[in-house]
Amino acid sequence: MSSIPDITPTDEAFMHRCLELARRGAGSVSPNPMVGSVIVHGGRIIGEGWHERFGGPHAEVNAIGSVPDHGLLTESTLYVNLEPCSHFGKTPPCSDLIVSKKIPRVVVGCLDPFAKVSGRGIATLESAGVEVKVGVLAGESERLNEAFITSHRKGRPFVSIKVAQTLDGRIATSMGVSRWITGEESRTEVHRLRSRYDAVLSGSSTVIADDSELTVRRCEGRQPLRVLLDRQLRVPVESKVFNDQARTLVFSSGQASDPCRIAQFEARGIEVVQVGESPGGLDLHQVLGELHRRQVLSVMVETGNRLAAAFVRERLVDKIQMFIAPRLFGGDGLASFGTLDVLLPEQSVELRFTEAGMSGQDFMLEAYVI
Ligand SMILES: NC(=O)c1ccc[n+]([C@@H]2O[C@H](COP(=O)([O-])OP(=O)(O)OC[C@H]3O[C@@H](n4cnc5c(N)ncnc54)[C@H](OP(=O)(O)O)[C@@H]3O)[C@@H](O)[C@H]2O)c1
CATH class of the missing domain: 3.40.140.10 (Cytidine Deaminase, domain 2)
Incomplete structure (x- = not known):
């Protein structure tokens, strides 16, 4: 050779x-x-x-x-x-x-x-x-x-976290309101990104706060599988995330899920998969393992700061796609990432920037976790 x-x-x-x-x-x-x-x-x-x-x-x-x-x-x-x-x-x-x-x-x-x-x-x-x-x-x-390649080498899907934040690193105001931070162009770009992933994943708190639909609507493209992490099946079945525009797979905890509630989901054709828990939520390794088993090669995580941080802490993130709007929410807003247990700079999660550009009035960055 x-x-x-x-x-x-x-x-x-x-x-x-x-x-x-x-x-x-x-x-x-x-x-x-x-x-x-x-x-x-x-x-x-x-x-x-x-x-x-x-x-x-x-x-x-x-x-x-x-x-x-x-x-x-x-x-x-x-x-x-x-x-x-x-x-x-x-x-x-x-x-x-x-x-x-x-x-x-x-x-x-x-x-x-x-x-x-x-x-x-x-x-x-x-x-x-x-x-x-x-x-x-x-x-x-x-x-x-x-x-x-990630799917074959790591035995789990490629994971990218999408963040739409202010220049001072906030994804929601102190009242938990995040709509809208970025402009039209960035929101359309997010839909384009969704269509290129096999699945889009979110947590119960975000879906309850935003009633997010997690579909591709602003451009042509395939609808990814919607994946919801909801330990206790708190998200109402009437939520947009369960509409008939795309399939939704719900992960819940075996310990916390009420069989009547599961039956309610299943009656609507929504599959509920039970996985184990880890401190702070569901076991993300098990979640990704199950998605891998279902031949999901790529997942875009669109969620709030706790679940995003949990993916980072578990070293399950390959890439971060960030849209930065020219506005400030201040220190009382919600930070993009929750606790990462970084006490010293040398313990930080290191990234490598691979792309930077404008998206309308916003700044768009792409970075890989080293
Ligand atoms: N600007 C943006 O890009 C953007 C994007 C998304 C959300 N947001 C905003 O973010 C806010 C919500 O953020 P959040 O931090 O409260 O919630 P979050 O990170 O979206 O979701 C956290 C919830 O996910 C569930 N979960 C399951 N497994 C988990 C695990 N291993 N680790 C952590 N959580 C797990 C838990 O709920 P259960 O116990 O119910 O399972 C947990 O409470 C909202 O205000 C929303 O508007 C902004």
Whole structure:
């Protein structure tokens, strides 16, 4: 397997195109990864494809299928942002297809994160005499499929916390009012973000305070699963979070939930899953474990300061997406994050900023937990 250093601008440019194509599968391929592929002959793209929907043909199959003259494949390079598969899933292995079409060169963005198959697709290609280059735009390729990769590597969904706060770090006034802090553009952007996640998760206090619906309404897009953490099933069944615009899954505590109340939810088709408790609320590891079991790859947490802090304390957060409005609520407002037990700066939760920009009059930041 050749190593990364000799990336040529051409390989990068074609890999960029793969990533662009792959993004078209956002919202339709989960729990599969987003994959794009291009086929290049004599420096010119002669075929391209992407994984369009879960269960459908893989990107390489679509790219190869789009080439009008298959005779050219024997002199072409296939680019793909994720290692070609080597196993029979819903479709036959892509590495076998590439070998059977006698494509002499393959350029790969990143390896498959699934330990049992990682590197096997490459090995199949190399043992058939295909020249393989791995790691072109590896960072971008991994980032595009961060949910898929996290799910395989950590055995839980990728977790992002969305916060809409004032410049002085407040998510609600001293009266608990949070509507609205940010402007129209940011609120539309939040709906766009929701449509890219498999699930949106909130806590009982926020849903009671805001009667939040947690759906995608301000733009086109898939409705994520709504996940509500409500230990004692306090949220009224008439709340918007239970309307028929999307599915809702409720987590409650086995000890506290009243069977009559559960029956009331179930009569309305709302599933209630019981998990254990940990100090301050439900056991978040169990919650994410159950979501993982249900093939939920990514979760956007949209909640208040206590539950947000609990996710951070449990080290279950991968990313923070923050919208900062140009206003102040003052120290008596509700801070974005509750207690994190940080006594010294060196105990702080460290982040790495990856994006910053404007969203209307608001500031938009993205940071990853290191
Ligand atoms: N600006 C924003 O971005 C934004 C977003 C959301 C909310 N808000 C505001 O935030 C306020 C609510 O915040 P909050 O801190 O009171 O509540 P919260 O963090 O939204 O929810 C806390 C509740 O979640 C439940 N929970 C279940 N498991 C938990 C766990 N492991 N750890 C912590 N909580 C768990 C508990 O209720 P049970 O015991 O009932 O299960 C707990 O009381 C509201 O004023 C709302 O408007 C602002």
